[in-house]
Amino acid sequence: MAKVLLLLKQKENRRLLQQSLESRNKVLVVESENELLDSNLSFDLCILDLRALIKVGNWIKKVKKNQNQLFIPFLLITSPQNVGMGKLYLWSVIDEIITTPIEKVELTARVEMLLQRRLLSLELKRKNENLQQLNELKTRFISMASHELRNPVHVILAYSKILYKNSNLPKTKKDDYFERMKSSASKITETLDDILTLSKGELLDQNFNPMPIDLEKFCHQLILEIEVGAGYKNQISFVTKGKANNSYLDKKLLSHILINLLTNAMKYSSQGSTIDFNLIYHKEQVEFQIKDKGIGIPLKDQKRLFESFHRASNVGRIPGNGLGLVIVKQSVDLHEGKISVNSEEGVGTTFTVKLPSVAQIIHSDKIAD
Known part of the structure; x- marks a missing residue:
């Protein structure tokens, strides 16, 4: 359920909006600017009037800056003749304006569209974080693979060189070297298999087939x-x-x-x-x-x-x-x-x-x- 913050000086407007929105959202009401500035409220949409905008404009700028490029919508409710009075903060802090008298259908539509944009912004942030984690995981895969595979490869190269240069080695020595090469090859296969399996599961959404x-x-x-x-x-x-x-x-x-x-x-x-x-x-x-x-x-x-x-x-x-x-x-x-x-x-x-x-x-x- 989305959290909608109401910053309205007119109590009757605040009451009517709260009544209209609370069936589908969690409505948060703040009585004073001091209460707002002292709190650390978490919300998805703020609806305010012009009187509130003039007093908390700098706070809104701070909130938007702290969102780290996340979309946090602010909806201004005002009369047609007062729209011009809000130009000081309007375009830097306000995302939508709705003028009085308010039609309930229009208000609902505006609120839903802003909340949908907020949700898409959150989803985009989460997906970006997931991509960053996956990139980090890929980097760790590469680092781990180079570390885990280097030693057995060196073992195989070393013993193959010995066998190539010393064709007259006793059979027991040859068998011992071949066994070590075989063991190193098995380790390489095991590591590659594990990396491939884990990559399919974590990076490529492995198919699930019961x-x-x-x-x-x-x-x-x-x-x-x-x-x-x-x-x-x-x-x-x-x-x-x-x-x-x-x-x-x-x-x-x-x-x-x-x-x-x-x-x-x-x-x-x-x-x-x-x-x-x-x-x-x-x-x-x-x-x-x-x-x-x-x-x-x-x-x-x-x-x-x-x-x-x-x-x-x-x-x-x-x-x-x-x-x-x-x-x-x-x-x-x-x-x-x-x-x-x-x-x-x-x-x-x-x-x-x-x-x-x-x-x-x-x-x-x-x-x-």
């Missing part, structure tokens, strides 16, 4: 892929609980969620330890629990887990780029789900994801407050 899914079968296939391809020697213990329901989820986004959480659990746990993966069916939602007995997450880092590029302070030399959990959070949000974490440093971590069984398509064209 469809029927057999969750138990889906999870079994995912576990097999991870155990074969991830390169970790951990076991995943998969358990289902509750009665299976008809789930409609986005398979690609669900893959992002589970793959990132499961590979993180393996990455930050000792080799050979077991990762507990529970699928729990509820009446109108499904719950995924992934529990490890790894290094845990320090309390001071838990509040920043889902920030781009942030990594916990105790990860040491364990590789990573700080994007996986951002992708998880974004994918959960697109399902209108929730994610929580329970972790203790040196003990382990449990991530819990709850998604509605039947996900609804979310429109991404809303302007954030």
Whole structure:
């Protein structure tokens, strides 16, 4: 609801305007100039008469200057013969004039048009701020990518040069070098995949496509892929609980969620330890629990887990780029789900994801407050 400020010296006019406007707007009334100057009122439209204009003209200039190029409309109500008396402030502070006697239809139309211009101005400001944030994010992507990709590229170049110059190296040495090159190549692929995924979600409004899914079968296939391809020697213990329901989820986004959480659990746990993966069916939602007995997450880092590029302070030399959990959070949000974490440093971590069984398509064209 828009806020309309009334600065009218004539009490009867003020009463009639308030009565006319309050059904569709929140009407603010200030009795004196001192009350106005001492306050920090927030409003979307100010309606005033000539007597008020003469006294608060400088205040209006200050308000407009402080709006940082936002449109804040001021509507002057005056008689036809008094229009000329307002020339001192008129064009620098007043956006519209309406002369008495006032037709209710005309007043309503003028108010609605000014409020619409105000709304468009606010939306434009928000979109500009979003664009600035996206540009900053792109810059951080480029900086992070150059940092994350430089080292593995150097490793590959260094070992390929050694292999090229020393063709008679023992097989064990060659195998070791090839393995290191393979590991570096995998890191490059992982980083590029994460950047591409996050860019599609945050910058290009990734498509959201829920469809029927057999969750138990889906999870079994995912576990097999991870155990074969991830390169970790951990076991995943998969358990289902509750009665299976008809789930409609986005398979690609669900893959992002589970793959990132499961590979993180393996990455930050000792080799050979077991990762507990529970699928729990509820009446109108499904719950995924992934529990490890790894290094845990320090309390001071838990509040920043889902920030781009942030990594916990105790990860040491364990590789990573700080994007996986951002992708998880974004994918959960697109399902209108929730994610929580329970972790203790040196003990382990449990991530819990709850998604509605039947996900609804979310429109991404809303302007954030």
